[in-house]
Amino acid sequence: MQKVQLGKSDLEISPIVFGAWAIGGWAWGGNDDQLALAAIKKSFDLGVTSIDTAPIYGYGHSENLVGKAIKELGRENVEILTKFGINWKTKKGEFYFNAEGNGESYEVYAYAGRDGIIQEVEDSLKRLGTDYIDLYQIHRPDATTRIEETMEVLKELQQQGKIRAIGMSNHTVKMMKKAEKVIDLASTQSPYSMVYRKIEKDIVPFCQEDGVGILAYSPLQRGLLTGKITSDYEFKGDDHRADNKFFKEPNRSRTNEFLQKIKPIADEHGVTLAQLVINWTVQRPGITAALVGARNADQASENAKSMSFELSQEEIAIINSELEKVVIDHNA
Numbered sequence: 001m002q003k004v005q006l007g008k009s010d011l012e013i014s015p016i017v018f019g020a021w022a023i024g025g026w027a028w029g030g031n032d033d034q035l036a037l038a039a040i041k042k043s044f045d046l047g048v049t050s051i052d053t054a055p056i057y058g059y060g061h062s063e064n065l066v067g068k069a070i071k072e073l074g075r076e077n078v079e080i081l082t083k084f085g086i087n088w089k090t091k092k093g094e095f096y097f098n099a100e101g102n103g104e105s106y107e108v109y110a111y112a113g114r115d116g117i118i119q120e121v122e123d124s125l126k127r128l129g130t131d132y133i134d135l136y137q138i139h140r141p142d143a144t145t146r147i148e149e150t151m152e153v154l155k156e157l158q159q160q161g162k163i164r165a166i167g168m169s170n171h172t173v174k175m176m177k178k179a180e181k182v183i184d185l186a187s188t189q190s191p192y193s194m195v196y197r198k199i200e201k202d203i204v205p206f207c208q209e210d211g212v213g214i215l216a217y218s219p220l221q222r223g224l225l226t227g228k229i230t231s232d233y234e235f236k237g238d239d240h241r242a243d244n245k246f247f248k249e250p251n252r253s254r255t256n257e258f259l260q261k262i263k264p265i266a267d268e269h270g271v272t273l274a275q276l277v278i279n280w281t282v283q284r285p286g287i288t289a290a291l292v293g294a295r296n297a298d299q300a301s302e303n304a305k306s307m308s309f310e311l312s313q314e315e316i317a318i319i320n321s322e323l324e325k326v327v328i329d330h331n332a
């Protein structure tokens with residue numbers, strides 16, 4: 001898989017990045033560590049050299065697993081993308097949510113102040129078993145801390161060699177512009193899938209103009225766009241998808257009807273719907289890479305092979321015109 005440059009940074013990543021949220025277990029109805037490690041290994045073997053994780057994914061568990069995986073893969077062969085700013089070890093910042101995980105209760109804050117970042121970067125380096133992070137991203141906005149203060153700290157970490165590049169996630173264009181006054185912004189992470197294209201209005205044009213990379217998260221709309229979420233499909237345990245609007249009616253049926261319309265294109269290439277969806281996402285204007293979650297080696301293998309074919313302009317036009325007919329009810 002041909003690597004791509006992340007924005008104007010000197011970081012090169014694979015256009016498909018292994019998304020390590022679900023393997024943390026929390027909010028996804030649990031996980032299986034052995035299957036998770038096998039998923040990372042399979043992805044790597046098929047050219048996915050970049051892994052996106054975060055401390056909050058399983059309260060350290062996802063980062064621990066990534067750390068274990070890269071011991072075997074070799075640190076120098078992998079790009080680690082992680083985050084900070086959703087913190088359960090502080091009561092500073094903005095209260096975000098209460099949660100249960102690993103048999104414990106957590107009070108979680110959005111906090112991007114100096115002391116929070118210093119604590120979080122050391123914790124992440126330890127869990128990941130490394131002395132540098134390739135891309136360090138602020139996970140979400142914290143209205144109690146000036147963006148400039150956060151960015152000053154990141155600049156220092158970069159000078160110290162603890163992080164190679166700086167990214168944002170879930171921030172507005174206005175916020176990114178503020179950050180760019182202090183640091184060179186490599187990328188932003190935003191939700192982006194066939195059925196959720198809000199960022200095309202503002203984030204995409206800004207990033208294209210400014211040379212900021214875009215990491216599209218949840219490109220499979222958390223599994224919905226694989227076509228496997230039939231009308232009777234139920235989620236287990238704490239799986240957040242049970243309450244997620246995209247999985248509710250009428251959105252579930254509308255999305256599945258759309259998928260049937262584009263299935264002939266997948267069949268024509270001998271690929272699955274998931275592969276077609278990921279391929280379409282990565283080729284969209286302004287998108288640098290798709291962060292794709294996988295729970296096991298089979299999913300990882302399917303997803304990693306998504307770049308093995310090319311969609312024609314005509315096929316892309318058919319998909320886009322079918323997409324125009326899909327109306328997602330955002331109040332579902």
Ligand SMILES: NC(=O)c1ccc[n+]([C@@H]2O[C@H](COP(=O)([O-])OP(=O)(O)OC[C@H]3O[C@@H](n4cnc5c(N)ncnc54)[C@H](OP(=O)(O)O)[C@@H]3O)[C@@H](O)[C@H]2O)c1
Binds near residue numbers: 228
């Ligand atoms: N910055 C942020 O705020 C933010 C937010 C969300 C995500 N992200 C990042 O983006 C990554 C990807 O997003 P995501 O995990 O939310 O959603 P996603 O990639 O759209 O969907 C991943 C889920 O879909 C299912 N799946 C994946 N491949 C499949 C296949 N080939 N066949 C069948 N099912 C398959 C798996 O769950 P099941 O098997 O359980 O169905 C998997 O966990 C995350 O891991 C994280 O790194 C970042």
